[in-house]
Amino acid sequence: MDTRLDRDMSNCSIARTLEVVGEKWTILILREVWYGSSRFGDFERVLGCPRNLLAARLRMLVEEGILVTETYKEPGSRRRPKYVITPKGMDLVPAVMGLLQWGDRYRADPEGPAMLTRHRGCGAHVDAQIRCERGHAVQAEDIESVPGPAFRMKAAE
Secondary structure (H helix, E strand, C coil), X not given: CCCCCCECCCCCHHHHHHHHHCCHHHHHHHHHHHHCCCXXXXXXXXXXXXXXXXXXXXXXXXXXXXXXXXXXXXXXXXXXXXXXXCHHXXXXXXXXXXXXHHHHXXXXXXXXXXXXXXXXCCCCECCCCCECCCCCECCHHXXXXXXXXXXXXXXXX
């Protein structure tokens, strides 16, 4: 058996992650949270997402612990929820930054990207990078995948 081709992929972390964030509107909601949106009406206005779909995606993000709801009340209005990112949601920033970086390189308008990402502290451009746990910058061709503790082979047929 070939460990690369005959492995059991039912516990694949990438597949499981895509079950949560692999849909377009979900990633766009997270983008808007990072841009500062927190209210249903803001998401609806910016994204143009159908209300029922937006409500379902926000509910799922809350159920998954990526966002939490907090209550706010504007004078003269009823209490409403706003959506706040959790540490678990913040852990998705490198992945979304990687998508943004790829999109800026290969899918941006001829004039350039619509939004720029800068380090608040110094104003320099921010980009996604891969580093090993010892701090070395790692190129894609230098990454090797090896069986982990939950690795399993497919059951014999």
